[in-house]
Amino acid sequence: MTRAQTLTRDVVILGAGPTGLYGAYYAGFRDLSTAVVDVLPQVGGQITALYPEKQIRDVAGLPGIRGRDFVAALKEQADAFAPTYLLNRQAVTLTHEGGQPVVALDDDTVIRAGAVVITAGIGTPRPRPIEVGAEWLGTGLSYFVLDPQAHRDQHVVVVGGGDSALDWADTLAPIAASVTLVHRRAAFRGHAATLARVRASPTTTVRTESQVTALDGDLSTGRLDKVTVRHTSGRQEFIAADHVIAALGFVADIGPLRDWGLVLRGRSIAVDRTMHTNLPRVYAAGDVADFDGKIKLMSVGFGEVALAVNHVAVDLDPDLTLFPGHSTDET
DSSP: OOSSOEEEEEEEEEOOSHHHHHHHHHHHHTTOOEEEEESSSSSSHHHHHHOTTSEEOOBTTBSOEEHHHHHHHHHHHHHTTOOEEEESOOEEEEEEETTEEEEEETTSOEEEEEEEEEOOTTOEEEEOOOSSOGGGBTTTEESOOSOGGGGTTOEEEEEOSSHHHHHHHHHHTTTSSEEEEEOSSSSOOSOHHHHHHHHHOTTEEEEOSEEEEEEEEETTTTEEEEEEEEETTSOEEEEEOSEEEEOOOEEEEOGGGGGTTOOEETTEEEOOTTSBOSSTTEEEOGGGEEOTTOOOOHHHHHHHHHHHHHHHHHHHOTTSOSOOOOGGGOO
């Protein structure tokens, strides 16, 4: 997709997490052309960013499914209606022209929409930065693992003590030449069973009460060679490393949404029983939406975004019925 352009779509979905992806499917089911915008470079929201290898067990009809596979299934479902994905971009302004929303992105793309559905989850996740090695970002340092196979036969250093750090150490152990998990505390915040597998792995070394203090290699070629790890006692060691994954968690913020004139409840957007916000033709669903009695579950978000899209369909064409029937009704 060429950047910095003007698009026209029936509905713009802001957020490509599970709720947004299901909204893209449902919009297609209602014959609405759709664009999906997300600040992350891939779909899946928190699942892809934080726990793609974890089993998800709270979705109806799925006793358990790996996060990565769940996101892939949601995208496949949405892709049946060919939505336009605008990833690695942020929606910065929302205005109205002739009563219709206009969304501008940070790359100067403008989307003229029939309606907007905000499914931004907890907001824009920004990775907590590691204190050293920023110059290696994109070559020897990353905050996301888009493809575990990219680290096959590499010496990998994972920094962090939460679920995402443990998940990546556990996932990469059978793929990488070696994995070193570095955590600045003695105790881990992540799941005990995952930590037990990490400790038991013959290819994994765990360094607690330690921090990565330097990344060294050839910056001109992007080839990382080693990292320096310092224990709280002052002891220092050099560890062979082809790549560092800084899994230090994320800070979430609703960002520019705060200035759009929406009625907010903290970091959430107030909606009515149709998922409509206070702005014309602007809806919200999923974790970002709030109403009395709200429960933040993916299963609830799926229902909310279906409700929102059905009301959008009637907004755009009052001759349509609110209830479209079931997918099984189609031949």
